[in-house]
Amino acid sequence: MARLIVIGAGAMGLAAGYHAAKAGHQVEVLEAGPEAGGMAAHFDFDGVSIERFYHFVCKTDAPTFKLLDEIGLGDAMRWRKTTMGYFSGGKLHPWGDPISLLRYPNVSLMARLRYGLLAFVSTRRERWDALETQSAKEWITRWSGREVYEKLWRPLFELKFYEYADNVSAAWIWTRVKRIGRSRKSLFDEQLGYIEGGSQTLVDRLVERIAAMGGSVRLSTPAKRVVTEGGRVTGVEAADGFHPADAVISTMPTPFVSAAVPDLPADWKAKYDAINNIGVCCLLFKLKRPVTPHFWVNISEPDVAIPGLIEFSNLRPIPNGESIVFVPYYMPVTNPKFSWDDERLLDEAFSYIRRVNPAIGPQDVLARKVARLRYAQPICEPGFAAKLPPVQTPIAGLQIADTCFYYPEDRGISESVRLAEEMVARIPA
Known part of the structure; x- marks a missing residue:
């Protein structure tokens, strides 16, 4: 069976590693960061294990359910009735x-x-x-x-x-x-779902299953270059040295591809380079009480610089009636606000929370945090499907995809799982 290197231990990379190990391939997953999970990774937020970037599950997310069943987490799904709100004209409307x-x-x-x-x-x-x-x-x-x-x-x-x-x-x-x-x-x-314990439950189980089947997930090991010879992939040069491979699946963001795969033809590099992305500063607040009864609140006020609030605790409850609120600031990384210091962003965002619910005050804030991502959302313009290069590159054994390859679907764990399984199926036995 093939020696496979997977670049990136986000949901797609881990799912690819799992399916490849299950198929009998020799698997190494290389992750630049200190933890597995990518955008689904958790951190300790004042005693609550929570994602830096929110995720939820819909009834149509069949690939997620299939994978959960396979790895023994089929009973970990939780469903909850959720609602939306719309804040405009100074009022919160259902x-x-x-x-x-x-x-x-x-x-x-x-x-x-x-x-x-x-x-x-x-x-x-x-x-x-x-x-x-x-x-x-x-x-x-x-x-x-x-x-x-x-x-x-x-x-x-x-x-x-x-x-x-x-x-x-x-x-x-x-x-x-x-x-x-x-x-x-x-x-x-409306019913939305979450995995008991959050996305980290899925991340941890995938890492465990990869290891149990003889594979490995190497953290703090950034891939520097995909190495090829004679039009075929031969391995990956990483921070800790050369990792030989018969096949490579790269899930790194497309803006990194041209530099990381120097042997790609120039017209292929141009396709990856032409994909634009929006960054995000995703702010989290832990509050003593809820802001609204809704999971999602769209905001349309001329002097409010965010499109909405996600009150995650109205989907996944946390103890003591406390609330966790995500405030996403999507913007080009060239926007001056992307470089604001954390406190300035947090203060502005909290003023918007108080606009939605003036009863919330500074005394209600238990913790707050900023998570940043430079390549958070691909810009999918009309005709985007034709703009995307094929997942299988002209280099034999090398497949490349990131979240923009889910198009027209949005980023999400279900699409990560689906595409990962499809890529593994293309690896010759």
Whole structure:
């Protein structure tokens, strides 16, 4: 069987390592960081084990359920009824169901009806190819009208994509609407899930299974260069020396690929280099009490610089009635705010939390933290599918993919697991 090197111990890299070891390959997973898990890795947040970047599970995440069953965690899924809110006009409004939409006061009745129609149709649509060359702006405006786009969608797009806001793929937006819409028992009952103990439960089990099958996960071991000879991969030069291999699966972010794989043809390097990314500063607050009853609150206020709040404890409860809130600042890393010091960002974000719930005060803050990621969200413009190079590179034995290869699906553990299994299946026995 093949000697396989997997670059990156995020969810995709670990799932690839697991499936490869199960197939009988000799597996080494190389991780630059001090811990496995990537964006799913946990840390101790004032006594609570929590992710730096939030994750949740939907009813449609079949690859996740299949993997959990395989590794003995099938009974670790927990489901909870969740709700959404929309903060605009200085008030918090319920959101995400037909009655809440009809009662929402800040757009016309016709706009509300057309917004609901688009959401309803999106959850039932199966194909995305007709949307691939359209922008979300074009698609939403055609279905729902300019008022819906300008008042309900554009503010959120601008705070996540900045100068790219009007040029985001309709197919990418559709899959997000569909995924959440299909995680419902009814129009009025949304259910989202989490793994008991958080994503770290899955990360730890995958590391254990890889080791039990003779593989290894090497932490603090950054891959420096993929080595090739005669058009075939021969191994990986890492911080601790050369690791020979018959096959390599790279899950590193695409901006690193050109430098890490110098033997790729120039036109392939250009494809990886042309993929733009948005960074994120993801802020976490642990509070003595909840901010809202909702899991997700979209925010559309002209002087609020975040698209929303994720009150994670309204999905995965924590003890003593305390609350954990994620405040994501998506932005290009060239934005001056990306380089603000942690305290300045945290103070601004807390002022927004207090806008949503003025009863929350400094005395309610138990802990706060900033996590940063330079390559958090690929910019998926219209025609993005044609922009992506194939996963199998022209170098024999070398496959390359990161989260943008999930397109049109968004980043998530389920897509990581699916693509990892597909890549392992291509490795010759």
